[in-house]
Amino acid sequence: MAAKPGARFVSGGTALQLDWARGEERPARLVDLGGIAALRGVSLDGGRLRIGALTSLAALLRDPQVGAGLPLLHAALQTTAGPAVRTLATIGGNVAGGTGCLIPALLALDATAVVATEEGQTVLPLASWLRRDRASPQLLEALLVPVQSAEARWTWRKVGLRAAFTPGVISAAGLLDIRDERVASARLAVGSGVVAPARLSGAEAMLAGAPLGSIDWTALHALLVIEIAASDDSFRSGRYRRIVAANALVHGLGGRPPGRFAAHNRQHSLTDVAAPDEVLLMRDSAGERWHVRPDGPGKIAGRLEYLTDRREAGMLVGRIKRAGMPHARIVSIDTAAAEALPGVAAVVTHRDIAGQNAFGIVVQDQPAFCFDKVRHRGDAVAAVAAVDAETAARALDLIEVVYEPLPLVEDPEAALAEDAPRVHDGGNLRTELGLTHGDVEAGFGAAAHIVEDVYVTPRQMHGFMETEGGHARVEPDGTLFVAAGGQHGGRDRMQLARILGRPEETIRVVTSPTGGAFGGKDELTVQPALALLALKSGKPVRLQLDRAESVLAGQKRNPMTIRMRTGCDAEGRLVAQEVEVLADAGAYASLGPGVLETALEHACGPYLVENVRTRGRLAYTNNGVCGAFRGFGANQMTYAVECQLDRLAVAAGLHPFAIRALNLRRPGMKGYLGQTVSGSERLDEMLAAAMADPLWTKPRGLSQDGSEILGTGWALAYQGNGLGTLPPDPAGGALRLAPDGAIEALYGLDEMGQGLLASIQGAVAQALGCARADVRPVTGDTGAAPDSGSTTASRGTYVVWRVAETTAKPLAQALCTAAGRLLGREAASLVVVPGGIAERGSNSGDLAISFADLARALPADELPFAATSFEFPKSDVFTGNARLIFAFGATLARVAVSRITGQLRVLDLNQHTAAGPMLDLAAYLGQLEGGGVQALGFTLTEDALMREGGHLAANLDGYMLPSIGDAPLAMASFALEDLDPGDPFGPRGTGELGLAAVSPAIANAVADATGHWPAMAPLDPEWMLDRLGGAA
């Protein structure tokens, strides 16, 4: 090994991809240790377990000797990686790197290392080996770990960034050998990630010999905080690490949690509230309303082909060259070397763009390929198509771009300074909005109580599991075919046509199925590169971003700072509301202006406030790109509004229910922007549902072991549907009898997972009278279905329903007429039933003719067809993007706040919703549960932190999507389906409703538990700990 520099020992190899992604040089040689069987396995060796260094973590976790003899190590293993990684990862690999999470456990267990060196085998304490000179090659053979005595008192805690499979913030292990009610010896250790593994000898000395009953835990805690060495990183401070490790050790070894606990739980009156007549959403009680989604089995078997799964002989592989610089002028782009590389079929840059080199749903400020400057690190500069991925990657490296760096704009506030460097020539203020009504100063002057805070919300990542990608080709007839996950094929086609300078009719865009979108595939992603590469190479091309590139180049939620000042009079009536929003647009606008508008449209929630002043600004920066994300600004604003209401309730001595009831808008009133709004308002009902929720009877206050404080909170949800009044919002769809007898439902909408196909089947079957199985949805293909508008803004449900309602009658008529002609009967005597056409009024169950027979009997051009197109319903006010249709909800959360770590667990999440009749119960439920946990991530763990225009978490090892361990222990979802008589709008969308009020419900629950409202999402556990007084 010494003779082979550039070689590396490898066992499980689970860290290699991460190391290489971080830029570590790939070794010229990997020395595989996996074949050395002697290094694997666990055996009892005297009073010690000998653990071979190559024993996998999964094998250790299952080993009965480890389970019985080393419970501390067993506990540590459970918190290390996930099951599939543990199959490969070895204990030697975890330990030898020096940063593994198991090290503190092994140090506390007094493990010894058996090491092979060039001089022979040596045995030395693990702590000594960890301090070894790393220049000389050494091979860890085994660990010798003394079996824990049954009397030993031990503790293990890994503090991470989320509940499971998390990077370690700090891990703490402690073990006290007890003899005669005294601590015979103590071993305490910390480690994980940036915390260097270390024994804590000062604290150990303090404990040694102490009688168990009289350990001075307070002094021990103070000493631990001083003794533990831990540094800051981008995610947690060194101070936080020291404190939580001290808390964990003290609490885990028998001391009391730090700080004082004072009950803050407020009383909730539950008397005499009649719950509205909601449906509890679950399969067991749904009966015939529960349908298996048509795409479920194929997806679960891995059989369904996503657009990124296409593989064909001769298909090229595309890659995109990213700027890598956050802000720079392009001096030159030289692609000659890349083009000359054998195997490269095409290289494209801005020079290949025949049309307008700019796109954007609202403002076309984003170049398909940069030409004069780059505005964020993920900006596209060029793309290549090559015979395989390796060649494409090599070609990217050969493209030479010379840049002249420009000053970085990374703070939205600083971006708006007079002399700030400009991201775009027109200045950095992309959008400024505002509204004033009434006299705000007078309002606050008359207020008895005023609450003000600054709410900060995260740069949340969509985190769809299928990253952006797809394939493209030029068809024999010259049509350009582009298939890439999207949310509005018609608009993608329009934008592509504009970039390529070719008529829309010559382009076919396929956008479904997509492996998740959540707004992040609403704007163009890889389509321009795919299209240009296919056109230039003349060959089919596939291209998919890997996760790191998706993090770098993909859109995120616009981070917002919301300053909100709210006043009420002595009775609790709202008298003034002042809101100021500053949002980060990133480098390009995309739908950011609409997000800001929507946020401000929800600035007073569903409450009546006489005097209002709002101001919103959206600033360009070099912080990646932001745009549409489920909730679209409304959830951020609802977070602030619903916390303010709870805080004012405390100030005014009112119950949180009472202050809302007092200020709630009444059905039939004009909307916040003075617009007419749809009927079927159900805010009173949602209020009653929240009051009557069984969650209020569940325990709150101190947990049994004293380590957590439990609280319950809630918030109202009020979510606009549709794009609003400003943008054109055309919709439509069609039904037809297909040649094979299927009732085809043609919609230019996209199946992104939300259950579109099931909803279409449900709506069409109900409107037409056929069976769900008769209905074949045809979606997400501009070549096969009419434009229905975008699958965003909770608008799809309405479009599905309206098209079905409008076209079912003419289609049924055409079907019956055709059948009547064939059968020699009056059309009026026939009716559509499951499977075909039957005699009206007959209960024989017989079909007069099946759909299949009818279709076979008809010439292709006489197959019944009915289409409709319409504008998505809009309000009558054309300022501020006022919405017409709203959906309603109430969300309750019960949380446990850890006094050890300041972190939260969501125990219960109950969601009450009123969004009209459900097209598909399971899809509706899925939107609520999925939206709920996405919002939980927003509230607790998710933020794509950036520094110098770069992402601090480059992949899913650092960006904390909620894991299954973070999901609430219990969830319950409810739907109130009724509409006012004559309501013309049918089912409302729930795509955003499930996410609308989760953050304030959690924040209000935290306040219920602790008396403090977190005004930052994601919650900062250090802030929480400080509030609890546990950080002293």
Next chain:
Amino acid sequence: MSGLDGIAVSFRLNGEERSLMAAADRRLIDVLRDDMVLTGAKEGCGVGRCGACTVLLDGEPANACLLMLWQFEGRDVVTPEGLDAETDAAILREALAAENAFQCGYCAPGFVMALLSLLRRNPDANEADIRAGLEGNICRCTGYHSILRGARAAAEALRPARAGDHP
């Protein structure tokens, strides 16, 4: 992008002996998806953190994005495609589908792998066991509860099926 030499390996893939020659650090996920057009396993992160690419390696769940060619010499690899003939996998898939456990579905094949290996090892897995067994799999759509319900139903359905196997 390999810095390593090509090597020849032989392994079992979905019950069939396969041999191939490629760079030693070529990842199993690329071998499956690009070389063999077995696209049931998906790539979600490429660093072992999402579980979308989970396969069975000698019967245990493992991330195909972390496995490199030199690591699967002589091993038994089963991909989602390889489960089609397995009775217990069919029961598990059926239970998950009946519960509408997944939405976009991109994570689903990986979850099936993790659940199958869990329920084979521990047919009496309770909710806590199931949660622990799925800690390496990320789903962005569902909030996990539909998956938990499907997994519990699958465990129920598999118990009598197993009992039937061994009367």
